[in-house]
Every structure is written in structure tokens, then in C-alpha cells.
Amino acid sequence: MTLRSPLGRARGLGSARLGAQAWWLQRITAVALVPLTLWLTVSVARLTGASHSDFTIWVAAPWNAVLMLVAIATTFYHLKVGVDVVIEDYVHTPWIRISLLVATWFAAVLVGATSAFAVLKIAL
Amino acid sequence: MDRSNRPLSPHLQVYRFQWNMTMSMLHRFTGVALAIGTLLLAWWLIAAAAGPEAYAVVQGFAFSMFGRLVLLGFTFALFYHLCNGVRHLLWDIGLGFEPSVAAAWGWIAFAASIVMTVLAWLLGYALRGGL
Numbered sequence: 001m002t003l004r005s006p007l008g009r010a011r012g013l014g015s016a017r018l019g020a021q022a023w024w025l026q027r028i029t030a031v032a033l034v035p036l037t038l039w040l041t042v043s044v045a046r047l048t049g050a051s052h053s054d055f056t057i058w059v060a061a062p063w064n065a066v067l068m069l070v071a072i073a074t075t076f077y078h079l080k081v082g083v084d085v086v087i088e089d090y091v092h093t094p095w096i097r098i099s100l101l102v103a104t105w106f107a108a109v110l111v112g113a114t115s116a117f118a119v120l121k122i123a124l
Numbered sequence: 125m126d127r128s129n130r131p132l133s134p135h136l137q138v139y140r141f142q143w144n145m146t147m148s149m150l151h152r153f154t155g156v157a158l159a160i161g162t163l164l165l166a167w168w169l170i171a172a173a174a175g176p177e178a179y180a181v182v183q184g185f186a187f188s189m190f191g192r193l194v195l196l197g198f199t200f201a202l203f204y205h206l207c208n209g210v211r212h213l214l215w216d217i218g219l220g221f222e223p224s225v226a227a228a229w230g231w232i233a234f235a236a237s238i239v240m241t242v243l244a245w246l247l248g249y250a251l252r253g254g255l
Contacts, residue, residue, distance in 0.1 A: 027216060030209050037206055041199070041244050048248035049183070052176040059172065068169075079159045086156060115166045118173035 022081055029078035036071045056122050065123035069116055076112035080104055145231050151208045154201040161198045196245070203240040207233035 002009075002111055043064070047055060083104050091097040132248055139145060171178035185191040210235050214220050 027213065030213060034206065034210065037202065041202065041240075042247070045244045045248040046251055049187075049252040052172065052179040055172050055179065059169075075162060079162060082155045083159050085151060111163065111166050115169050118166075118169040121173040122169075 022084070026078065026081045029074045029081070032070075032074050033078055036074060038065065039067060040071055059119060060123045062123075065119055068119045071113055072115045072119070076108045076115075080108040083108075143230055144226055147208055147234070150213070151205060154205045157197070157201045158205055161194075161201065164198065196241070199244055200237060200241045203237035203244075204234070207237045207240070212249070 043058070047058060050058070060066060084101055087097060087100045087104070091100055168182050172184045186195060208230075211220070212227070212231050215226075220226055
């Protein structure tokens with residue numbers, strides 16, 4: 001005997017029409033990452049063996065700094081959504097799964113924010 | 125409700141082996157590897173912000189044999205995930221579902237990721253002026 005309504009029990013357990021959001025954002029970030037990744041890999045290849053001053057001058061150039069910040073935000077969001085799917089597929093114990101999902105959020109935000117701060121510190 | 129014996133995804137052993145499946149697994153594998161590899165990019169940026177000494181440590185790692193091996197794998201994983209990701213995006217808009225087309229694009233994506241990896245490293249070595 002439960003006092004909860006069927007709707008109350010179902011909430012949060014299945015489709016609340018929120019699933020499409022993660023799927024859609026994964027695709028938007030994927031599309032954005034195509035040019036960003038090509039730009040970043042060519043840039044990194046060109047910076048092979050660059051001295052510290054060469055590298056910081058490159059990061060501090062306005063377009064490079066802006067694109068780096070955009071690339072960091074996009075990469076860490078895409079990474080988080082992607083790793084979530086893997087965790088949801090393979091980790092079946094609820095408390096471990098939720099702990100890992102939260103932990104990857106914290107890690108992605110922390111490392112992403114630190115990377116963005118590093119770009120700003122060099123550029124400003 | 126007994127939840128203990130329900131089939132849980134992904135249960136790959138029930139499928140006949142096919143290349144699309146391998147490419148899909150490699151997509152996921154490279155995705156996870158890239159997620160970890162992103163820490164190297166973060167380390168590089170943070171070290172550059174910290175100063176020349178910290179930056180030199182990153183350079184030392186990047187040019188060691190182990191570092192080069194890691195970066196080579198990183199480059200391939202990145203280009204593979206990029207090329208195969210484009211393939212997934214094309215599927216998402218409804219293109220290329222015919223088995224022969226899906227397989228052909230798979231080989232193209234795989235070949236393109238190897239070519240792009242080689243080109244990126246040639247560019248890096250050429251600009252550095254040797255090994």
C-alpha cells in the first residue's frame with residue numbers, strides 16, 4: 001500500500017521529455033567541434049616546440065584566446081555528455097552510477113574552468 | 125517487480141561481427157580516451173599560465189618517447205572520433221543507412237583519420253625542422 005500516486009512514482013523514472021535535450025546538445029557541440037578541432041590541431045602542430053613566450057603570445061592573440069575559450073567550453077560539455085552515456089550503459093548499480101555522473105560533472109567543470117582561467121590569465 | 129534478471133544494454137555477444145560494430149566501439153573507446161587525454165591539454169594551458177618552468181616540464185614530457193607515443197595515440201583518437209563523428213552526424217540527418225554505403229563511409233573515415241594523423245605530425249616535424 002502506497003500513498004503515492006502513479007504519476008508521482010513515474011516522475012523522474014522515465015521520459016520527461018528531457019532526454020532529447022542531452023542528445024541534441026551532444027550533436028550541436030559535435031558540429032561546433034568539427035571546425036574547432038581542425039583549427040586547434042593545426043595550431044598545436046604549428047606550435048610544436050614553441051618556446052614559452054611564443055606560446056603565450058599565440059594564446060594572447062584575440063581570436064586565438066576567444067576560440068580557445070569556446071573550444072574549452074564546447075569540448076568539456078561534449079565530453080561530459082559522452083562520458084555520461086558510457087556510464088549509463090555500463091554501470092548498473094544505481095548509487096555508483098549516480099556518484100560517477102556527479103563526479104564527472106564536477107571534474108569537467110573544475111578542469112574546464114581552470115583551463116579557461118589559464119587562457120584568460122595568459123591573454124589579459 | 126523483479127529487476128535482477130532484466131537484459132541490460134549493451135549485450136554485444138548476440139550480434140554477428142561486423143565492421144560498423146567495431147567502428148562504433150572504437151568511437152566510444154576513443155571518446156573515453158580523449159576525455160582523459162583532454163587533461164593533457166589542460167595541463168599544457170595551465171603550465172603555460174604558471175610560467176616558463178612549468179611549461180618546460182610539459183615540453184619535456186611531450187618530446188620524450190613516451191610523450192610522443194601518447195600524443196600520437198591522442199592525435200589518431202582525435203581524428204578518428206572526428207571523422208567517425210561526422211559519419212554519425214550524417215546518420216542523424218538520415219543519410220547513408222544502406223549497408224554498403226555505411227561500410228564504405230566507415231573505411232573512408234578510418235583512412236581519413238590515419239591520413240590526417242600523418243599530415244598533422246608531418247606539419248609538426250616540418251615546422252620544428254626535424255626530429
